[in-house]
Amino acid sequence: MALVMAGLIIVQTNSLKQAADIKADQFNNQVNRALAQVIDKLESNETRIVQRLVNYNTMPSLSPVDIGNLPPGQGSLSITYFEQNYFGNYREKLQFSYNENSEGQEGENRQNMDFSSSAFDALLQQNLQRMRARERNINYQASLMEMRNIQSKSIEERVDSTILVSLLDHAMEDCGIEMEYKYAVKSFQHGQEKVIFGSPGFEHNHKNTIPGLLFPRDIDERQPNYLYVYFPKQSSFLIKATGIMVIPSLILTGLLIAIFVYSIMIIFRQKKLSAIKNDFINNMTHELKTPISTISLASQMLEDSGVSNTPRTISHVAKVINQESKRLSFQVEKVLQMAVFNEGRLKLRFKEININDLATKVAANFEIRVKSESGKLLADINAVEDEIKGDEVHITNVIFNLLDNAVKYSKDAPQIKLSTETKKDFAVISVKDNGIGIPKEHQSQIFERFYRVPTGNVHDVKGFGLGLSYVKKIVDVHKGRIKVDSAANKGTKFSLYFPLNTK
Secondary structure, three states: OHHHHHHHHHHHHHHHHHHHHHHHHHHHHHHHHHHHHHHHHHHHHHHHHHHHHHHHHOEEEEOOOEEOOOOOOEEEEEEEEEEEEOOEEEEEEEEEEEEOOOHHHHHHHHHHHHHHHHHHHHHHHHHHHHHHHHHHHHHHHHHHHHHHHHHOOOHHHHOOHHHHHHHHHHHHHHOOOOOOOEEEEEEOHHHOOEEEEEOOOOOOOOOOOEEEEOOOOOOOOOOOEEEEEEOOOHHHHHHHHOHHHHHHHHHHHHHHHHHHHHHHHHHHHHHHHHHHHHHHHHHHHHHHHHHHHHHHHHHHHHHOOOOOOOHHHHHHHHHHHHHHHHHHHHHHHHHHHHHHHHOOOOOOOOEEEEHHHHHHHHHHHHHHHHHHOOOEEEEEEOOOOOEEEEOHHHHHHHHHHHHHHHHHOOOOOOEEEEEEEEEOOEEEEEEEOOOOOOOHHHOOOOOOOOOOOOEOEOOOOOOOOOHHHHHHHHHHHOOOEEEEEEOOOOOEEEEEEEEEOOO
16 A cells, blocks of 8 residues: 555656646746847847948939930930948949941931940940949948947947846737746856846846847857846746646645555554454453352352351352352443443433542542552542532542552552542542552553553453543543543552532
């Protein structure tokens, strides 16, 4: 069971960890997309700035075509190209002319004129293409030079904190991240970390910090400038995100563990109860066997013709049979009484009782038993308020049980003290002896059914282990409590607290 439970917990824990890791990876991907978007925006802004600068400093123009007077038989055409570009001023002039030597060749000249017009169009188109190619090249070179100029600046000049925060806010919103974040821009020139700017209270060693390289597409060389972002409430966010899967799993796992622990407790309790019941059966066998054997022996004496059945002998045997019968009935009654009590069929008759009077009567009746053991019973009746409400018979039995234990567990002549007193709202009955005592480790178990303090294989004190269990139940029914003060070989004191009858 333990191995299966451990394996189940390991598998469940691994599944939960994988689910949490997936959520964490998804969140990190969202953050990385947001950072990439911010970095792209920063680079796009620089590109637009460069283009504006190039367009401002480069203004190509083509002058109108100058066509002079074309008298019959001759003409001229000139094209002027002027350009003020990023690198300076450039001027180019193209001329075209033709002559006619003979007036008789008017048709041929007109044909040459048409041909010259077509050649002019081709030349003009070629010139325009050369102009556009030159313009593109100049723009590219200018952009490259301007880009290098900007990229050579420090990161403080290239990134504006206000614009960066605005870009971060928009990027987080676009990626569906609605948590508070902390950011910082750092430079690592010459291997030394330098914080350029960032959020107040930024934790530089936060375990969930995500970095992003700034301006990764620089022309000459990537500079070690990074944008760092982390979320102070990331852990709680991930727990909530995985809560739908984690919480039921945790509840079910907790229930399985509780059921497993409860099952183990039941197994050990049943094992302990089985051992206690076996001990009870052994003790009961001894307790019942002794009076039965005595009665059987006495009856055999009466039947034996070899024994003189004088009146004195018959009286003695009858007395023995009577005493052992009472003893047997008492033992059987204790077992039946506890069974009735545990089944809830015990009926108590509550009435007003004076514990001083009750303790005095019990002491007088039990003193004979103590004296038969060469002991002494002292009654110390000091309760100022002694009226309680309870069942007189059962409270009397409780006191008798405690006095009987005090005699049984005294190695020497028993010295017993029965006392009463008043403590606040309770009338207290105490029984103190000079017996073998109860070790501390067993005091919490002595009120359990069938439990007896272990004494190895020595059974010099007989009993069922039901006396103190009966005492505890009777006191609980009367809404009282029991206090035990004992130590090994130093005697025991039981104090019974019964609520006073306040009417």
